[in-house]
Amino acid sequence: MSDYDTVSADVEHEEEIPADHPRYQDLLTRHRIETGIEKGITHLQGMHAEGRGSAFDYLLGEETIPSADGAERAAAAHLLLADQPVLSINGNVAALVPGEMVDLASAVDADLEVNLFNRTPERVKAIAEHLREHGADEVKGLTADARIPKLDHQRAKVDADGIYAADVVLVPLEDGDRAEALQEMDKTEIVIDLNPLSRSPQVAAVPIVDNIIRAVPNMTEHARDLADADEAELRSIVDEFDREQALEEAEARIRNGL
Numbered sequence: 132m133s134d135y136d137t138v139s140a141d142v143e144h145e146e147e148i149p150a151d152h153p154r155y156q157d158l159l160t161r162h163r164i165e166t167g168i169e170k171g172i173t174h175l176q177g178m179h180a181e182g183r184g185s186a187f188d189y190l191l192g193e194e195t196i197p198s199a200d201g202a203e204r205a206a207a208a209h210l211l212l213a214d215q216p217v218l219s220i221n222g223n224v225a226a227l228v229p230g231e232m233v234d235l236a237s238a239v240d241a242d243l244e245v246n247l248f249n250r251t252p253e254r255v256k257a258i259a260e261h262l263r264e265h266g267a268d269e270v271k272g273l274t275a276d277a278r279i280p281k282l283d284h285q286r287a288k289v290d291a292d293g294i295y296a297a298d299v300v301l302v303p304l305e306d307g308d309r310a311e312a313l314q315e316m317d318k319t320e321i322v323i324d325l326n327p328l329s330r331s332p333q334v335a336a337v338p339i340v341d342n343i344i345r346a347v348p349n350m351t352e353h354a355r356d357l358a359d360a361d362e363a364e365l366r367s368i369v370d371e372f373d374r375e376q377a378l379e380e381a382e383a384r385i386r387n388g389l
C-alpha cells in the first residue's frame with residue numbers, strides 16, 4: 132500500500148495530507164474549506180465555488196502560469212503605489228489563506244476588510260477573529276457604515292474608511308456584481324479568480340487567473356522584492372502589464388493546454 136492510499140477522505144488535520152501527494156493542493160484546499168464551514172467562517176455555497184475553481188485549476192495544470200506571475204507582480208506594484216489599499220476577505224478567502232492575507236497586508240501596508248455575500252453578524256465576527264488569530268491587528272468590515280452604490284445585496288455593506296474610501300482593492304473569489312460596482316466608483320481592482328471568463332476578472336484592471344493558495348504568497352514575494360523600487364519603476368511595471376493578454380493566455384492554457 133502506498134502512502135497515498137492511506138490518506139483518509141476525511142482528514143482531521145491538514146498535516147495528515149502528504150505534501151508530495153499528486154493532488155496535494157486540491158486535498159488541502161478541500162480540507163480548509165470543510166474546516167471553514169465547520170467553524171462558521173465559510174458559507175456552504177463556498178464549497179460549490181471551490182469545486183468550480185478546482186476544475187479550472189486542474190485544466191491550468193495546478194501551477195502559476197507565466198502570465199499569472201506577471202499579473203501578480205503588477206498587482207504588487209499597484210498595491211505599493213496605492214494611497215489606501217484594501218484587501219477584501221470573504222468566507223473562502225478566510226478559510227484558505229488567512230495568514231497569507233495578513234502577510235500581504237503587512238508587505239504593502241493595506242487594510243483587511245471582511246465583506247460577505249451571505250452576510251450575518253456571526254460570520255463577520257468569526258472571520259475577523261480568525262484573521263486576528265492569524266496575526267491581524269485590525270480588521271475592518273464590522274462597522275459597515277457605508278454602501279457601494281447600485282448594488283442591492285449584502286456585499287454593498289462596507290466601511291466608510293475601508294473599501295468605500297480605498298483607491299486600490301483586492302477582490303478575490305466572487306461573482307461580478309460588486310466588481311462592476313467598484314469599477315464604477317473608479318477604484319483600481321485586482322481580482323483573483325481561476326475562471327478567466329467570469330465577470331470579475333473581465334472587468335478588473337489586474338485579473339489574476341491563479342489559485343489563491345499560490346497567488347497571495349507570490350504577490351507578497353513580489354511586494355517584498357519591490358519594497359525598495361522607486362515610483363517610476365513601480366509605474367512602469369503597472370503600465371507594461373497587459374490585462375487582455377493575461378486573460379487570453381489563461382484561456383488558451385485552459386482550453387488547449389497551450
Ligand code: PTJ
Nearest residue numbers: 176177180184221222247248249304305306324325342343
Ligand atoms: O463568504 P461569502 O458569503 O462572501 O460567499 C463567498 C462565495 C465564494 C460563496 C461567493 O462569493 C460566490 O458564490 O462566488 P462564485 O460566484 O461562486 O465565484 C467564485 C469564483 O472563484 C469562481 O469563478 C471560481 O472559479 C473561483 N474560485 C474558487 N476557488 C478558487 C477560485 N479562484 C481562485 N482560487 C481558488 N481557490
